[in-house]
Amino acid sequence: MAQPPRQMNLGLFVRPxxxxxxxxxxxxxxxxxxxxxxxxxxxxxxxxxxxxxxxFSADTNSAWTAEGEGMNRQHYVAxxxxxxxxxxxxxxxxxxxxxCTASTSFDQPFSIARRFASLDLVSGGRGGWxxxxxxxxxxxxxxxxxxxxxKVERYKRAKEFVQVVKALWDSWDADAFxxxxxxxxxxxxxxxxxxxxxxxxxxxRGPLNVPRSxxxxxxxxxxxASEDGKELAAETAEVIFxxxxxxxxxxxxxxxxxxxxAKYGRSHDDLKILPGLSVTVAPTRQEAQDKxxxxxxxxxxxxGLGLLSRRIxxxxxxxxxxxxxxxxxxxxxxxxxxxxxxxxxxxxKLTLRQLYEHFAAARGHHSLMGTPADVADGxxxxxxxxxxxxxNILCPTFPDGLNDFVNLAVxxxxxxxxxxxxxxxxxxxxxxxxxxPRSRYETRSQAAE
Numbered sequence: 001m002a003q004p005p006r007q008m009n010l011g012l013f014v015r016p017x018x019x020x021x022x023x024x025x026x027x028x029x030x031x032x033x034x035x036x037x038x039x040x041x042x043x044x045x046x047x048x049x050x051x052x053x054x055x056f057s058a059d060t061n062s063a064w065t066a067e068g069e070g071m072n073r074q075h076y077v078a079x080x081x082x083x084x085x086x087x088x089x090x091x092x093x094x095x096x097x098x099x100c101t102a103s104t105s106f107d108q109p110f111s112i113a114r115r116f117a118s119l120d121l122v123s124g125g126r127g128g129w130x131x132x133x134x135x136x137x138x139x140x141x142x143x144x145x146x147x148x149x150x151k152v153e154r155y156k157r158a159k160e161f162v163q164v165v166k167a168l169w170d171s172w173d174a175d176a177f178x179x180x181x182x183x184x185x186x187x188x189x190x191x192x193x194x195x196x197x198x199x200x201x202x203x204x205r206g207p208l209n210v211p212r213s214x215x216x217x218x219x220x221x222x223x224x225a226s227e228d229g230k231e232l233a234a235e236t237a238e239v240i241f242x243x244x245x246x247x248x249x250x251x252x253x254x255x256x257x258x259x260x261x262a263k264y265g266r267s268h269d270d271l272k273i274l275p276g277l278s279v280t281v282a283p284t285r286q287e288a289q290d291k292x293x294x295x296x297x298x299x300x301x302x303x304g305l306g307l308l309s310r311r312i313x314x315x316x317x318x319x320x321x322x323x324x325x326x327x328x329x330x331x332x333x334x335x336x337x338x339x340x341x342x343x344x345x346x347x348x349k350l351t352l353r354q355l356y357e358h359f360a361a362a363r364g365h366h367s368l369m370g371t372p373a374d375v376a377d378g379x380x381x382x383x384x385x386x387x388x389x390x391x392n393i394l395c396p397t398f399p400d401g402l403n404d405f406v407n408l409a410v411x412x413x414x415x416x417x418x419x420x421x422x423x424x425x426x427x428x429x430x431x432x433x434x435x436x437p438r439s440r441y442e443t444r445s446q447a448a449e
Contacts (some may be wrong), residue, residue, distance in 0.1 A: 008383055008419050009272050009390035009432055011099070011241075012047040014057040014082075016040070017075050018397035019278060021307055021360050022298035024075035028400050034079035037088060043398060044089045047096055050406035051420050053431050054097030054128065055089065056221070056241065056392055057082035061106055062138040073303045083115060090123035097428035099128035099221050099239075105154055106134065106143045109164035110204055116218045117169060117210040125214030125427035129165075130221040130241070131232075133158045137313070155228035157201045162220070162236045164204050167195050169217040170439040171207035193441050215427035216436040225253070233271070234260035238434050241392050242275040243340070245366045250275055250387035272432055276365030277379070277391040280401070281408045285370045292369055295396060296357055304356030311363070312338045321353040340364055362394055372412040379409075380418060 016033035017024040024031045033039040044055055063077040071077065082100035090098055098119060102112050112129065120127035133154035140148040149157070176191035195206030222237035224230065233240050234257055244250040254273050261271060282288040301321045309316045314328050325345040341364060345355050368378040382388050395401030413419040425431055 005417055006383075007417070008379070008413065009053045009239075009274060010050075010419065011054045011056045011097075011239075011274055011390075011392040012043070012052050012402070013241075013276060013392045013394045014040070014043065014055050015076065015394070016079060016398065018401055019362070019394040020295045020396040021074070021303055021356075022295055022300070023397045025298040026295060026397050026400075029397050030399075031075065033398065034075065037080065037085070039398070040080070040085055040089060041092050043402060044093050044096065046399065046402050046406055048093050050410045051423060052096060052393070052406075053390070054099050054126075054428060055086065056130065057086060057100040058130065059101035060136055060139060061103060061134065061142055062136055071306060073300050074306060083119065086127075087119055087122060090119070090126065093126075095126075095423040095426070095431065097126045097128055097219070097431060098123055099130055099219065099428075101130040101132050103132050103134040103139070104158040104161040105149060106139065109161050109202055110168065110206075110208070112161075113165040113168035113208050114210055116165075117208060117213060120213040120215065120218045121210065125429070127213070128219035128221050128239070128428055130223065131158065131162055131237070132223065136310070151226065152228065155224075155226075155232060159232055159235070160199050160201050162232070164195070164197050164199070164202055166217060166220075166236070166437075167197065167440065168204070168206055168208040169213065170441055171195070171210075172212045173439060173441065174212050174216075177211060212439075215429045216438075219428050219432065219434065230257050231260065233257055234266070235264045238271060239432065240271065240273045242273055242388070243364050244275050244387075245362070245364060247382055247385060247387050250366075250382060251385060254387055269433065270435070272389040272434070274390050274392045275382075275388050276362065276394050278362035278365055278367040278394040278396060279375055279405050279409060280367075280369040280396055281372055281375045281404050283371065283408070285374065288369045288371070288374075292396070296360065299357065299360055301353065304360065305352060307359060307363075308341070308352060308356050311341055311359070316352060319352060321356075322351050324349060324351055325355065365394060372408040375409045376412040376416060376418070379413065380416065383418065 016039060017029045023029050030036065030039050047055060059082045086098040086100050116127055116129045137148055171193050173191035177187045178185055192207055195204055197204045219238050220236055221239040221241060222233045223241040224232060225243060240257065242253055244253060258268055280288045280292050282291060305317045319326060368375045379391060393405060395405060410419060414421050423431060429436060
């Protein structure tokens with residue numbers, strides 16, 4: 001039987017007012033969106049109307065900005081905690097996946113396993129965990145630490161953390177709970193599994209006190225691009241939120257990570273790679289350009305310098321915006337995204353103003369701007385050239401940017417047969433085309449037989 005044509009997976013990277021750093025100042029956005037649940041509900045319903053695979057909500061454990069004079073000009077400093085928000089959105093949606101961030105550096109495996117298993121249950125199998133080790137220096141200060149752990153140590157802890165969480169998700173067999181009123185047996189003893197983990201970083205007895213998920217386990221998402229990050233993703237992740245603004249780099253990353261899967265007993269299709277993509281789409285190219293230009297004109301220099309400071313890990317808030325990037329000390333905490341920004345600035349001799357304008361909408365991700373055909377052409381090129389399995393969409397503004405993408409770009413992708421016209425499954429795994437993971441205890445019992 002012939003295989004169906006390969007289709008894209010598309011996530012929506014949630015950002016209350018939009019991803020452009022000046023989006024909150026744009027006339028049609030809602031400046032209070034970060035604290036207004038109705039705006040999140042509207043966003044989720046629009047994304048589901050477009051048949052997108054998932055809502056992806058990033059998070060951090062500090063006001064997500066560099067401190068300084070420009071801090072009070074930035075809109076993404078306080079927002080509804082995404083786990084709480086996604087739990088509410090599960091009641092307002094039926095098909096779209098619900099993915100949010102939780103850090104392995106500041107939490108415990110049992111707590112994370114319990115939260116995401118519960119999100120999976122209340123959503124009917126649509127939950128996912130975006131695994132991060134956290135790269136923001138200010139986060140450590142909120143957890144009784146004077147400094148963040150070095151990146152290598154964070155990834156060692158993360159590897160064991162994820163292993164424990166996945167093991168806890170196997171605490172109960174799918175048919176463990178018989179709930180037999182006549183016999184008085186609520187669950188079968190041999191279908192409950194205590195973990196009794198004793199490792200370098202964690203000691204966890206188990207079992208998890210949440211039943212098994214409708215999709216086996218919540219989907220694991222990861223965004224690391226360092227060597228440690230790619231290795232952790234190859235071993236544990238099922239979706240990678242990648243960052244690249246050039247097709248050749250995206251192809252190299254795609255081949256690299258997919259090539260690591262076999263040594264962990266995994267196949268090519270067990271992992272979906274979705275680079276971030278900023279989209280400005282309009283009926284004409286001039287309209288799209290005008291939208292972009294209006295947003296760029298709203299960037300306050302202090303906000304632009306704050307963006308660079310946080311991404312690069314060095315305070316640039318007092319540097320002249322029309323001079324080039326100064327010499328920087330090495331940074332052991334911030335990840336590969338900062339290296340990409342610094343390399344671009346050095347290579348093209350950009351001023352700080354030019355650098356922050358370049359990253360204002362997409363923060364180093366790929367950008368497409370133009371008509372629906374222009375946007376679809378760019379997405380199709382990367383997809384068919386095996387630079388990705390789809391994209392995580394960054395809309396510069398909300399609600400306009402998301403409405404434009406769903407109303408203009410999605411129909412063009414559907415017309416080309418590159419994207420679904422309706423949801424075929426109920427769980428996030430079914431939507432993404434990922435298999436249900438077998439319980440480790442099921443595998444052992446079969447081997448024993």
